[in-house]
Amino acid sequence: MNTPLRILLLEDDARDAELIHELLEADHFLCEITRVQTRAEFLAGLEDSGIELILADYSLPSFDGLSALKLALSARPDLPFIFVSGTLGEDVAIEALKVGATDYVLKTRLSRLGPSVRRALREARERAEREKAEEVARRSEKELLDVIEAIPIMAFTTLPDGGSAWVNRRWAEYSGLDETSGSRWQATLHPDDLDRHVTKWQQSLASGEPFENEARHRSANGEYRWFLVRAVPLRNEQGKIRKWYGTLTDIEDRKRAEQERARLRQLEADLAYMSRVMTMGELAASLAHEIKQPIAAAAMNASVCARWLCRHRPDVVKAGQAASATIEDVTRAAEIIDRVHSLYARGTPNHEQVDLNEIIREMIVLLNDAAHRNSVTIRTEFDVSLPTAVADRVQLQQIMMNLMLNGIEAMQATGGELRVASKRIEDGHILISVSDSGVGLPVDGPDRIFEAFFTTKPQGTGMGLSISRRIIASHGGRLWASPNAGPGATFQFVLPPTLP
Ligand SMILES: Nc1ncnc2c1ncn2[C@@H]1O[C@H](COP(=O)(O)OP(=O)(O)OP(=O)(O)O)[C@@H](O)[C@H]1O
Ligand SMILES: [Mg+2]
CATH class of the missing domain: 3.40.50.2300 (Response regulator)
Known part of the structure; x- marks a missing residue:
């Protein structure tokens, strides 16, 4: 030196x-x-x-x-x-x-x-x-806060214990609070969101895990808006939390859209329900027949059983067999009633893993008699490796019922074969097709059949296909119709394995 x-x-x-x-x-x-x-x-x-x-x-x-x-x-x-x-x-x-x-x-x-x-x-x-180091730290923090002020977002920092340390201008303007307001921000929460939000925040403060929650905050002029609130801890070299940095993103529009979508979904479900009830009404005669059959069989088997038991030398083995047959008949009747019942049940869409092959089998049980009366036989071609799809079971039952019943009705005058096939296609997608050899699609504008209220049947409502198409679309899939090379038409839909 x-x-x-x-x-x-x-x-x-x-x-x-x-x-x-x-x-x-x-x-x-x-x-x-x-x-x-x-x-x-x-x-x-x-x-x-x-x-x-x-x-x-x-x-x-x-x-x-x-x-x-x-x-x-x-x-x-x-x-x-x-x-x-x-x-x-x-x-x-x-x-x-x-x-x-x-x-x-x-x-x-x-x-x-x-x-x-x-x-x-x-x-x-x-x-x-x-002092120089502290000045550098102060300056970089100031720069950071300047940047945060420039972003169109509400932001805040808190002390490690959650005490308010700084709030940006946007949040101050929205809430009418500043960093001296301490925990008064809690009072801006909607009463329905308060407990959950504060509990989650306390948990994050205690665990040091990042915080994230959606909640409504009241503005200075008394209006509530939805926010996505996030906060992350800033730690020093020793890993100790120095501060929490948080943001509030206004998600009011998204929430409104979500609520609107939920309302529409409910409307759609209500509409689908009405349509199901009407179709079931039309099917009432077939269903009564479908249920009467196993009950009649059960009555017969029960009397056979009684006869074997009342003999001079009761034949317990034969009586047991007849009793077992009775149980099978009654179970079958109960199953049909269950299926009908599920179609009558009203409710909000409920998504679960659904096996399409099983749904088709169930529908065949319900439509058996209608097919028989129209001289239609039902043939299935199942893909045994068909994956399940996340979907609303009742809604899919309704679609299968619509498509299969349309096919049967198309063959009313001629009789014929209804072919129902399932197939696994690429990416775990599922393809279902329903083909008939009936009257075929209308020649003028075949896609009009998917419009609501378009019908060529005296008793038809014209809602079946339009509702089916909406349901498939809401599952992220697609439903379409094409003419067959020979007589008749084929309806097909594709479903993704999970919801969009
Ligand atoms: N498999 C088919 N072959 C030929 N035309 C069909 C077929 N399926 C439907 N269509 C045509 O599409 C129209 C609309 O069908 P949709 O299921 O929407 O209503 P609908 O069957 O007429 O009435 P609902 O279903 O209320 O009984 C039918 O009226 C018919 O003209
Ligand atoms: Mg129909």
Whole structure:
């Protein structure tokens, strides 16, 4: 280090000044000393920004060391200030340190000067470095907050315990609160969201896990809006949480759209329900027949059973067989009633894993009699490796019922075969097709059949296909019709394995 240490020395005695200089040089300090004796000179010396250290006598003819210390502290609080005096009593020394002197050295013990200066400079340097680092941190935090202010989002920071530390302008304007509002933000929560939100936040504060919740906050003018509130902890090098940074994203529009979609879904479900009930009404005669058959069989089997038991020598084995057959008949009747019942059940869409093959089998049970009366046979071609699809079971039953009944009705005049096939296609998608050999699609604008109320049947509502298409679309799939090479038409739909 060749640059000399620049010292401001307040000393009236030239010989003492000389001595101090020599001692410091002997202690390997290369120094450049500016000696001053009066208040005016001292003040001028303080203005020199190159000065790194002040050494001061305590009592001088026209000025005193304590006043000099106070001047130095107000003008240059960063400069180390060491008293070098012959007259410093213990009380005065302590007072000087209290006021803010770095150290004191008695002229009778000048050997302490070198170490004292060394320590004072080191401490000053460390302090300067620390302040610089803190300044850098402050500045980068300020920059960060400036950036956050610039983003169109509401934001806040909190202390590790959740106490409000800072809020950005947007949030302050929306809520009418600022960082001094403490936990009053909780009072802006909608009463229905309050408990859940606050509990989740407390859990995050306790665990240090990121926080995320959707809740309604009241604005300063009393209007509630939905927000997605997120907060993440900022940790220091030791992993201890220093702060939480949070944002509030306005999701009111999304929530409204969601509610509207839910309302539409419910409307659609209601419509589908009405249509099902009407179709079931039309099927009433077939269903009655379908149920009567196993019940009649059960009655017959039960009387056979009774006969075997009432014989002179009861045949328990035969009676048991007849009883078992009775159970089977009754179970079959109960199954049919169950299926009919599920189609009559009203409700909101309920998604679960659904096996399409099973649904087709169930529908065949219900439509058996209708097919029989129209001289239609039903043939199935099942893909045994068919994956399940996430879907609403009742809605899919309804679609199969619509398509199969349409096919049967198309063959009313001629009879024929209804072919129902399932197939796994790429990406786990499912393809279902229903083909008939009936009258075929209307030639003028075949796609009109999917319009609501389009029907060519005297008793038809024309709702079956339009509802089916909507249901398939709401499952992320597609339903379409195509003419067959021979007579009749084929209806097909594709379903993805999961909902969109
Ligand atoms: N398999 C088919 N072959 C020929 N035409 C069909 C077939 N399926 C439907 N269509 C035509 O599409 C029209 C609309 O069918 P949709 O199922 O929507 O109503 P609908 O069967 O007429 O009445 P509902 O279903 O209420 O009894 C039918 O009237 C018919 O003209
Ligand atoms: Mg129909």
